Amino acid sequence: MLSPLIQKLEGRFALSDSDRTALRSASCHGRRVAPRTDLVWEGDLPDHVQMIRSGFACRYKVLAAGTRSIVAYVIPGDICDLNVALLGAVDHSIGTIGACDVVSIPRQVLDDLTGNHPTLNRALRWASLVDEAIQREWIVNLGRHPAERKVAHLLCEFLCRLQAVGLAGRDNYELPLRQSDLGDATGMSSVHVNRTLQKLRGSGLVRLKGKYVSFPDVEALQAFAQFDPSYLHRSPGGVDDAPLRRR
Structure with missing residues (x-):
């Protein structure tokens, strides 16, 4: 492994x-x-x-x-x-x-x-x-987005990062965080995080079951969050071993 x-x-x-x-x-x-x-x-x-x-x-x-x-x-x-x-x-x-x-x-x-x-x-x-x-x-997400979009963007980021290390499926992963942890990262209270997650769930974008989170439609969640994974700089071909170029 x-x-x-x-x-x-x-x-x-x-x-x-x-x-x-x-x-x-x-x-x-x-x-x-x-x-x-x-x-x-x-x-x-x-x-x-x-x-x-x-x-x-x-x-x-x-x-x-x-x-x-x-x-x-x-x-x-x-x-x-x-x-x-x-x-x-x-x-x-x-x-x-x-x-x-x-x-x-x-x-x-x-x-x-x-x-x-x-x-x-x-x-x-x-x-x-x-x-x-x-x-x-994060600076852009936390400074410019409303609560639902902040949390949705963070959930999208987790999906991509965990997929890169084999710890997420196509549309789901285990998220061992408390609501207070999400609040400390987004500048929100635990109560506000809870309400935000309920809104995302009510809109059909997110499913929550214990520590597990899944997304019925990943593309819809990404569109809602205005999430563009290009900042994670994953190579489309999967391999890039060429020397870094000077500009």
Whole structure:
């Protein structure tokens, strides 16, 4: 079974056997982390990067009033803050949402991976740039869209990202989030999130059953959410191992 990280990268890049072996070696020693546990605290000076092998985590900031604002979700196959060593102290915290399998990769190991495996270097740079693209899309979604569209857009994004690591079907996936987690990411109260989900369900766009969410008509949901997956930069052909071009 492919690891989520390898599966995600191979959706865009043709990794060699050597690349896969190096990634497996770097990410083979994980640990089980309980729900609602901090992995990194704001102000830390980390000498490892965290890779989520299973479960959901998030990047977040704590406001002066003590409330939490989620600024990104971290799903299986994601490496948290690949270039954090260049910045020094971390400017946000990272915590698990549910139970997670987490791999801590030492900076030296990561430097060896990128220095000795050119395709992996490009692939990991691509993954970091996609994280930045997601942040830009969040700014637009949260700043310009009404509540129903905000949540619908986020659900569409989860579908695409989870499909890329083999954790979603064509129109469904498991979403281990509380309504308060969705609220902390969208700037809404839990009550407002609940009402918004009920409206989406009442309109026939979303079906909810426990932790599982499905979509009777994915295209209709995407149209309603004004969701364009191009910001996730998945290659239509599935493989892109050409060198990055200078402009």
